[in-house]
Amino acid sequence: MDLMFTEGDRTFREEVRKFLYDSTIPEIRRKLAEGLKLSKEEIAAGARSLYKKGVPTWPQEYGGTGWTLVQQYIFEEEVRAFPALVKFGSGEDLVGPVIYTFGNLAQKQYYLPRIANATDWWCQGFSEPGAGSDLAALKTRAVRHGDHYVVDGQKTWTSSAHYADWIFCLVRTNLDVKKQQGISFLLIDIKSPGVTVRPIHLIDGGHEVSEVFFDNVHVPVENLVGEENKGWGYAKYLLSNERFGDAGVGVSKERMWRALELAAQTYVGGERLADQPSFREKVAELDVQLKALEITQLRAIANASKQQGAQDPASSILKLRGSEVEQAAAELLMAVMGPNALPYIPDEELGSRNEPPVLPRWAAEIAPTYFYSRAASIYSGSSEIQKNIIAKAILGL
Amino acid sequence: MDLMFTEGDRTFREEVRKFLYDSTIPEIRRKLAEGLKLSKEEIAAGARSLYKKGVPTWPQEYGGTGWTLVQQYIFEEEVRAFPALVKFGSGEDLVGPVIYTFGNLAQKQYYLPRIANATDWWCQGFSEPGAGSDLAALKTRAVRHGDHYVVDGQKTWTSSAHYADWIFCLVRTNLDVKKQQGISFLLIDIKSPGVTVRPIHLIDGGHEVSEVFFDNVHVPVENLVGEENKGWGYAKYLLSNERFGDAGVGVSKERMWRALELAAQTYVGGERLADQPSFREKVAELDVQLKALEITQLRAIANASKQQGAQDPASSILKLRGSEVEQAAAELLMAVMGPNALPYIPDEELGSRNEPPVLPRWAAEIAPTYFYSRAASIYSGSSEIQKNIIAKAILGL
Amino acid sequence: MKFDLSEEQRLLTESVERLMLDSYGFGDRRKYGGEDPGFSEAMWERYAELGLLALPFSEEYGGFSGGPVETMIVMEAFGKSLILEPYLATVVLAGGLLRRGGNEAQKTELIPLIVNGRAKLAFAYAESQSRYDLFHVETQAKKQGTFWALSGVKTRVLHGDVADKIIVSARTAGGTRDKNGIGLFLVDVHAPGLTRRPFLTQDGLRGVEIALGNVRVDESNLIGDPEGAFPVISRVADEAVTALCAEALGCFTKMQAITLGYLKTREQFGTKIGSFQVLQHRAVDMLVELEQSRSMTLYAAMMVGEDNTIERERAVSAAKVQIGRSSKAIGHQSIQLHGGIGMTMEYSIGHYFKRVVMIDMLFGDADHHLRRLAALGGLGAVDSYRSHRTMVATNMTTAR
Amino acid sequence: MKFDLSEEQRLLTESVERLMLDSYGFGDRRKYGGEDPGFSEAMWERYAELGLLALPFSEEYGGFSGGPVETMIVMEAFGKSLILEPYLATVVLAGGLLRRGGNEAQKTELIPLIVNGRAKLAFAYAESQSRYDLFHVETQAKKQGTFWALSGVKTRVLHGDVADKIIVSARTAGGTRDKNGIGLFLVDVHAPGLTRRPFLTQDGLRGVEIALGNVRVDESNLIGDPEGAFPVISRVADEAVTALCAEALGCFTKMQAITLGYLKTREQFGTKIGSFQVLQHRAVDMLVELEQSRSMTLYAAMMVGEDNTIERERAVSAAKVQIGRSSKAIGHQSIQLHGGIGMTMEYSIGHYFKRVVMIDMLFGDADHHLRRLAALGGLGAVDSYRSHRTMVATNMTTAR
CATH class of the missing domain: 2.40.110.10 (Butyryl-CoA Dehydrogenase, subunit A, domain 2)
Structure with a gap:
């Protein structure tokens, strides 16, 4: 057992730092550091600068870097700390792996390069209003007519659909079988006639998710991934990738860091908050939770490197525990901010305001961050669903 | 709305104090204050001194004081603070009310005075090893033969059975109906041939509960309370009384008080623990919970005084929340005691030891108190059962 | 000890709850909030007509001489509807400062204007x-x-x-x-x-x-x-905290009811989600928080009139700690039990959540009041317990 | 980064686990504990034969030069069986003081006696x-x-x-x-x-x-x-804490397994209690605690050899905080899930509970170590994160 990063890992980290230093666009870095929103064009430019050596998490044959999971972890950590993290939709993390694992040659050749050079922004069409946690209960239908499917139905909670060029969807292609068995995986050009995107405003005041309506939308049959009615299997593969990466250690670290920055500028009862023992203990408590999560994440990575595909107990708790720690970090930020979190400053005003002058600009984002953090235990399979899965799959209950 | 105690209540409290001062046996008070165990004889003597004006919680016609619920609450509070609290089995709180509510004249005349003058120690024979939280699944049988029942079976978790003169039991008298409908309520002389009491040692090291075996035990039919096969209803009445009184505000207060006493003599990092802000905040947190519980208890009393029998949301949470607060108070005590809680001193040695000299004598009881506190959320209907009941009865889920 | 409302209090409760029911649904609130001045002037007039703006003031200035219980009743009802009008600012805060600190001329001039709805203050x-x-x-x-x-x-x-x-x-x-x-x-x-x-x-x-x-x-x-204004400010702040506890209690009550309703109607996996034991127990946890909050709000209302500053501050801080903790517990739980819909601006629960979070941040959050309570020696029950026991012990020793 | 055991470590694990399985069931433990000297001298000899008593000592004194991972392996196995023998006292504590503080003569005289099982120390x-x-x-x-x-x-x-x-x-x-x-x-x-x-x-x-x-x-x-003995004492105490974390981890592992087994066999209301969703989710909570504890025990084992005192103390304290919190969480949960039977001396779970509570109280409970960690500035990840970001920012500013 050697629990340290290897010499090779450490060298890799240095290389990543140099790479980021050389290739990141300064203006994007500055905006990220100040918590400002980026435009779609800026995100695309940022993604292209990050993808210079290939898509970090993909195999080399599909335009990826071919890095190990540990290298990917180090890259992600450095990118986040730099900060240079941008996510150009869910092409890299979600649909890309499905395409190179289950897609045909034509699909690989067409779609993968367009993700790798940040041309196509993808969004995910899984959730539906009637389904919620019961994902397989989806109702959006795709009926085959000759060389195309006709799609009718509705998706919801679709992240960044308003930016997207493409949407990958689970659709029902057979009504006569068990619900999991009649589902197919379709790639749909979001500009197709009959597709309507309508924003959902969330309680943080932002617009991140949308409803997507399909009314008699024609989709060529060559946009079917894998086999018809086998989509549930591809979706499970995708979701296990999504959950695996979802411990959110980097997000939580960054929140803790911001809380400490802010606490160093905040006076409570005439004393610097950052110096008060009870505050320091509160932070230390979170620090322990976060370290435990991080080691658990590393264990899961080590285990996954060893035997691809198998699930160990450590990985199954990443999403569950990760969302709790993320939420605790958001609460900590909020507690530090205190009454100054009261004012609401709409996104569009954020750039032009300099007030309140004693606080960093990202201060205005703190209450919305806290509000939005409540979604972390709901999206990508709620905590209740995660617990049901673990109870069944890991504990055999 | 007048949320204060009335002038009459305050006068009553003064009277109680004077009564306790006049009638309590000093030696018993001393032992209670030092956390020492009392003998059965001492408990009987203590109970007789408390019952001088009648049994506090009973109606006057059966030898009770006829006090209001508020007066009973004040009496209990004062008795505990004095301290003079002794419980001579479960005659007063559990079986007494069943007998005067559902028993016949002969039963009332025979049993009630023997409780009121601390002659008969009663214990409760409800739980069985196979039943656990599913109380109605009990298997102890009572088969009628002429003028007596023959009882066979086993009870468990029977508190102070080794002291008891009588045991009141739920027994199955009909196997052919729904489980709740074939249960009867029997009063059994524990010295009857065929009754065996075997101690269960709990993890606190004490002997408080026992198993009670019934092997061909003959019980006269006149010992049946109410009607045959109607015992479940009487048991529910009894349990609702038990839970109602079970918020344990007094127990928790006393634990918090002891924790503060001990913290005033304890130095941590060279400083008095009682003076450290983070400790004081921890206590204050418990203090808030305890006050909320106490007011909720008073609300339940006020509501019960108004409409006897009806359950309001406040009363349904008393047992549930009460056990949590009791446990939190035990944890606080344990945290204050710290490493000095390590030594285990058996009961029989407690009287003869004076060491460790810097600590009060009840210090040796702290770890056992903490261990035993875990039972609070298990006995008298576990927290899970309470939540099931509340979800159904109060929330309609 | 009486937790029942008096006849007058019952009438007050009924009239304000009726008004909210008739004119302050979630849709009404959105409408009022979406237009200038961000609340309903018409509702403000109704409050004046009903005497709500007159509640805490003495009769010589046109008030009703109501106490903390009356304010609690109104604020709880307001909390249920998430009202937008400046009641706390005008009546509780500025009104309280005038009542407790103003001179005769100031009171005579301003209080009748507040009572009639013709002046708003902050x-x-x-x-x-x-x-x-x-x-x-x-x-x-x-x-x-x-x-x-x-x-x-x-x-x-x-x-x-x-x-x-x-x-x-x-x-x-x-x-x-x-x-x-x-x-x-x-x-x-x-x-x-x-x-x-x-x-x-x-x-x-x-x-x-x-x-x-x-x-x-x-x-x-x-x-x-x-x-020498600080004692007045401090006292009025305690009154405001008590009023905010009641408002939060109103919010909690609605959050619990809305969530319970959702559990009873929303279907997943082919059944009502309220049939899942885990969600049932969470709903019970919410009920427990709600009832504990109700108890502590009553306690604050009972103690905020206390002239002994320490006793008053202890009780008010204890209540604010409870309300702050419950804001998180009930807020998080009610959103989680709703799932995604609970995160949207179109649905009411998130608005209640944001309100109770902000109430926690007004006049001191739970941590702040916990510190104050700890510095004041806790609720003091322990002091009296100890002194009682010591007294008895002394008496008994003397007697022997 | 490798979480796999080396071949030698795997063999060590197998041999100690085999020994425990053969000779240290719950019944064996009761027997050993019930007779003088309160543990099994025979088992002590077996530990000597297996080389467990030699583990951390260098080869010149007859030891095996094992490190924190080897101690972790043994202590975890010991924790699963709740062993009674004075391993911590003799090998980890006294042995550690001799290793780190003793002179040549003392080591030459005493360590072989420990290794052979002929001397016990405290x-x-x-x-x-x-x-x-x-x-x-x-x-x-x-x-x-x-x-x-x-x-x-x-x-x-x-x-x-x-x-x-x-x-x-x-x-x-x-x-x-x-x-x-x-x-x-x-x-x-x-x-x-x-x-x-x-x-x-x-x-x-x-x-x-x-x-x-x-x-x-x-x-x-x-x-x-x-x-000048304090640095040695402090370092050995950190090693003892790490060993105790591993012992607790062994306890947790058994507590989780025993409780899971109980959920799968115990019937109430006509069904296995493990079919109740509330209890399933509690079992998941226990698993999460267990895995987090495993991660932090690994972390302590990885860092306890660190010569930088601050880094070592931070990591060890963080692990002890986690273990202390999990002791409560897993202990309380496992008893609650058992119901009454979990409270009895005849059943094993309560003994595990008492052991992990006592482990929390050895060499500093969770609150103590949280204070130490807070005083040391937390785990320091934030420091390095900040300095990294500042460094990068400076470089970039310079570069522009």
């Missing part, structure tokens, strides 16, 4: 560095002949956008964090040198930051002792 | 007022010619009843709470003036209190610098 107590310390005042008031000249910046002045007059706390003597040396000044919003910068709050209300550039305030607009 | 560090502060030493050691004279009372000396020699910390200089001025003395238990008062522990172990009345200790039995 209280500017916060500064950007003050956090929850009401005595941390850097805004200066300097005496110049018969005037006072005020300079400084006050932040988070809730409803200062619609106020006709604003009561400003300012330092007349002493150091930045002294409790002595603070005065209260009644300032006209149109006074030269006063500028207001409006902002929205996270929970859909409005407020202003005020910059005071040598604003002249006549001696007649000084409220009470120019150096 | 460490007397605690005093009744010292709580968790290892430097709070009032027991006096005064130099008298070639002797030291020790006087004072040491409490909570685990396994001091069976020890042949006890290493005693005593003050040679400085004030009561100074870190300087502490020496370590190897004291024979039969030395004149030394009396032992035995006690049982809450979790079924044995220990003594030691009274030292002018006990003469030869200069040759002084371990290391007479005034």
Whole structure:
């Protein structure tokens, strides 16, 4: 057992730092550091600068870097700390792996390069209003007519659909079988006639998710991934990738860091908050939770490197525990901010305001961050669903 | 709305104090204050001194004081603070009310005075090893033969059975109906041939509960309370009384008080623990919970005084929340005691030891108190059962 | 000990709840909030007609001499509807300062205007560095002949956008964090040198930051002792905290009811989600929090009239701790039990959540009040318990 | 980064787990504990035969030069069986003090005896007022010619009843709470003036209190610098904490398995109780705690060899915080899920519970270590994160 990063890992980290230093666009870095929103064009430019050596998490044959999971972890950590993290939709993390694992040659050749050079922004069409946690209960239908499917139905909670060029969807292609068995995986050009995107405003005041309506939308049959009615299997593969990466250690670290920055500028009862023992203990408590999560994440990575595909107990708790720690970090930020979190400053005003002058600009984002953090235990399979899965799959209950 | 105690209540409290001062046996008070165990004889003597004006919680016609619920609450509070609290089995709180509510004249005349003058120690024979939280699944049988029942079976978790003169039991008298409908309520002389009491040692090291075996035990039919096969209803009445009184505000207060006493003599990092802000905040947190519980208890009393029998949301949470607060108070005590809680001193040695000299004598009881506190959320209907009941009865889920 | 309402209190409850039911549904609230001035002037008139604006004032000024229980009743009902009107600012805060600190002339002039709904007021107590310390005042008031000249910046002045007059706390003597040396000044919003910068709050209300550039305030607009206003401010803040506890309790009550309703109707996996045991137990946890919050709100209402400052502050802080903890517990739980829909602006539960989070941050969050309570020695039950036991022990020893 | 065991480590794991499986069931433990000396001498011999007693010592004294991972492996297996033997006292504590502080003569004499199972030792560090502060030493050691004279009372000396020699910390200089001025003395238990008062522990172990009345200790039995032993004590304590984390992890693993087994077999309301969703989710909570504890135990094992004191102490404290919190969480949950049976002495789960509670109280409970961690500035990840970001920012500014 050697629990340290290897010499090779450490060298890799240095290389990543140099790479980021050389290739990141300064203006994007500055905006990220100040918590400002980026435009779609800026995100695309940022993604292209990050993808210079290939898509970090993909195999080399599909335009990826071919890095190990540990290298990917180090890259992600450095990118986040730099900060240079941008996510150009869910092409890299979600649909890309499905395409190179289950897609045909034509699909690989067409779609993968367009993700790798940040041309196509993808969004995910899984959730539906009637389904919620019961994902397989989806109702959006795709009926085959000759060389195309006709799609009718509705998706919801679709992240960044308003930016997207493409949407990958689970659709029902057979009504006569068990619900999991009649589902197919379709790639749909979001500009197709009959597709309507309508924003959902969330309680943080932002617009991140949308409803997507399909009314008699024609989709060529060559946009079917894998086999018809086998989509549930591809979706499970995708979701296990999504959950695996979802411990959110980097997000939580960054929140803790911001809380400490802010606490160093905040006076409570005439004393610097950052110096008060009870505050320091509160932070230390979170620090322990976060370290435990991080080691658990590393264990899961080590285990996954060893035997691809198998699930160990450590990985199954990443999403569950990760969302709790993320939420605790958001609460900590909020507690530090205190009454100054009261004012609401709409996104569009954020750039032009300099007030309140004693606080960093990202201060205005703190209450919305806290509000939005409540979604972390709901999206990508709620905590209740995660617990049901673990109870069944890991504990055999 | 007048949320204060009335002038009459305050006068009553003064009277109680004077009564306790006049009638309590000093030696018993001393032992209670030092956390020492009392003998059965001492408990009987203590109970007789408390019952001088009648049994506090009973109606006057059966030898009770006829006090209001508020007066009973004040009496209990004062008795505990004095301290003079002794419980001579479960005659007063559990079986007494069943007998005067559902028993016949002969039963009332025979049993009630023997409780009121601390002659008969009663214990409760409800739980069985196979039943656990599913109380109605009990298997102890009572088969009628002429003028007596023959009882066979086993009870468990029977508190102070080794002291008891009588045991009141739920027994199955009909196997052919729904489980709740074939249960009867029997009063059994524990010295009857065929009754065996075997101690269960709990993890606190004490002997408080026992198993009670019934092997061909003959019980006269006149010992049946109410009607045959109607015992479940009487048991529910009894349990609702038990839970109602079970918020344990007094127990928790006393634990918090002891924790503060001990913290005033304890130095941590060279400083008095009682003076450290983070400790004081921890206590204050418990203090808030305890006050909320106490007011909720008073609300339940006020509501019960108004409409006897009806359950309001406040009363349904008393047992549930009460056990949590009791446990939190035990944890606080344990945290204050710290490493000095390590030594285990058996009961029989407690009287003869004076060491460790810097600590009060009840210090040796702290770890056992903490261990035993875990039972609070298990006995008298576990927290899970309470939540099931509340979800159904109060929330309609 | 009576937890029942008196006949008058019952009538008050019924009338305010009826008004809310008729005119303050979630859709009404969205409408009121979406138009200037961000609340309903019509509702404000209704409050005046019903006497709600007159509640805490004594009868000689047109009031009803109501106490903390009456305010609790109104605020709880307001909480259920998430009202937007400046009741706390005008009646509880500014009204409280006038009641407790104002002179005869000030009361005679202003209280009838409040009661009739013709004047709205606000209280500017916060500064950007003050956090929850009401005595941390850097805004200066300097005496110049018969005037006072005020300079400084006050932040988070809730409803200062619609106020006709604003009561400003300012330092007349002493150091930045002294409790002595603070005065209260009644300032006209149109006074030269006063500028207001409006902002929205996270929970859909409005407020202003005020910059005071040598604003002249006549001696007649000084409220009470120019150096001794802090006890009045502190007492009114305790009353405001008690009122906010009641408002939060109203919110909790609705959050619990809405969530329970959702559990009983929403179907997943082919069944009502309320049939899942885990969700049932969570609903029970919410009920427990709600009832504990109700108990502590009652306790605060019972104790906030107490003249013994320590006893009053202990009780009020304890209640605010409970309410703050429950805001998180009930807020998080109710959103989680809803799933995604609970996160949307179209649905009501998130708005309740944001309101209770903001209530936690008004006049001290749970951690702040826990510190205050700990510094005051806790609720004091332990003191009295100990002294009682010691007394008895002494008596008994003497007797032997 | 490798979480896999090496071949040698795998063999060690197998052999110790095999031994426990064969000879240390719950029934065996009751038997061993019920007879004098409160553990099994036979098992102690088996540990010697298997080389477990030799593990951390260097080969020149007959040891195997094992590191923290090897100790972790053994302690985790021991935790699963709740062993009663004085391994921590003899090998980890006294052995650690000898390894790190002893001179050549002392090591040559004593370590082979430990390795062969022929000597048992104990460490007397605690005093009744010292709580968790290892430097709070009032027991006096005064130099008298070639002797030291020790006087004072040491409490909570685990396994001091069976020890042949006890290493005693005593003050040679400085004030009561100074870190300087502490020496370590190897004291024979039969030395004149030394009396032992035995006690049982809450979790079924044995220990003594030691009274030292002018006990003469030869200069040759002084371990290391007479005034500078604290760094050694502190380092060995960190190693003991790491070992205890692993023992607790073993306990947790069994508690989780036993409870899961109970959920799968116990029937109530006509069904296996493991089919109730609420209990399923609780079982998941236990698993999460277990895995987080495993991660932090690994982290402590990885860092306890670190020579940088601050980094080491941060990591060890963080692990002890996690283990302490999990002791409560897993302990409470496993008893609750069992119901009444979990409260009885006849059943195993309560014994595990008591052990993990006592582990929390050895060498500092979770609150103590949280304070230490907070005082050390947390785990430091934030420092490096910040310095990294600042560095990058500076570079980029320069570059522009």
